[in-house]
Amino acid sequence: MKAIEIQNLAVTYERQPVLENVNFTIPEGTLTGIIGPNGAGKSTLIKSILHLIPRLSGDIVVYGKPYKKQRNLIGYVPQRSEVDWDFPTNALDVVLMGRYGHIGWIRRPNKKEIQFAYECLEKVGMKEFANRQISQLSGGQQQRVFLARALAQDAQIYFMDEPFAGVDAATEKAIMKLLQEWREQGKTVLVVHHDLQTVKDYFDHCLLLNKTPVDYGPTESVFTLDNLERTYGGAISFLGNSPILTQGG
Template sequence: MNALTVDNLSVTYDKSPVLQRVGFEIPEGSLTGIIGPNGAGKSTLLKSVLHLIPRLTGDIKVYGKPYKEQRNLIGYVPQRSEVDWDFPTNALDIVLMGRYGHIGLFRRPKKKEISLAKEALKKVGMEDYANRQISQLSGGQQQRVFLARALVQDAQIYFMDEPFAGVDAATEKAIMNLMQQWKYEGKTVLVVHHDLQTVEDYFDHVLLLNKTPVSYGPTQQVFTMENLERTYGGAISFIGKSAQVIQERG
């Protein structure tokens, strides 16, 4: 079964098209990178699938059913820049928010939820920061807290928006290990990603996007110089297995 099916998705901002006629199917148990230049609509794609922003057209199915019927199967890690890090709360409370879908928004977490949240913080190396205010954490530490929140959601399909942006090497490795663990468990992960040099190592499927899909499929088939040039509209240099945009034009 496909974990996610997107059909004829279009999104506009102030009547300007951001996404047009986007359609693809994500197989269950895959790790998919969403790749494209700035302004390509990558984050917009995630938000529209998650019903966080309105769409002009489009049909979204999660495991064959409408999103609203399957939302408890979904975990989401937003961009760090979209989070109010000055909000007066600590790391443990942020992780506990990931359990609200299971216990209800207005019910107090019980010992089970607190234990799960602490265990998740331990898995991402943040157990000693449980009571630390989130504004006092480094960028990498903040991202690890959000990973712990995703862990306790116990979702079947995860959406991650630029999870590697601005983090240190140790945090990037921790994120990658977690995503590989989810894949091993048969879960599905979609990741907005910008570093072309790690695509082949990180993802088994790739969606190349520039407002409309350029190509989608297994990484070895899709992640080619020709497709990257079509996606970025400029010259691409391959360095060994990796690719790097060396010029954008037009």
């Protein structure tokens, strides 16, 4: 089944093209890495799909219907740098925000919703920090709280923008465990990712992007030396099975 269809997507910023001729289809139950150099439009792609920034053109179809009709199926974890971590709220309240799509913004969470939020925090190892102000958490702990919020959303499709940036090895492992669980449950996950050396280990599909898609499909067939050189505009070499950018990009 097609989870997401992107048709003729284009985005400009101050009249300069950021994305153009973006067309691809994401199958349901896949874990896709969005790969490309800085400035390639990876975060812009996610935000344009989610209607967080305006598009010049293009259609977004989610399970055969326009995005706006399927918004409740979508979960989103933004870059940590885009979050106001000084906002006066604690970890539990952040996770409960993930439930508002289910309970509405007017109703207050009941005991069942609060218990579910605690369970989400426990799943990412953050239950003991439920009442801690988010500004007092480390970078890895903050990311885990946002993972718990994503769990609370109970979505079918998740978008994650650089979830591994600036986190410790234990948090990265916890994130990957959760993403793999989602995939096993038939959920669809798209992740903006920078580390070329872990792409083959982490993702079963990948999108190579540099303002326009270079290739998309199963990682084993798309993540090739030729495609990487086309994507990064520079020389790529392999150390064992791991690609290394030697110039350009």
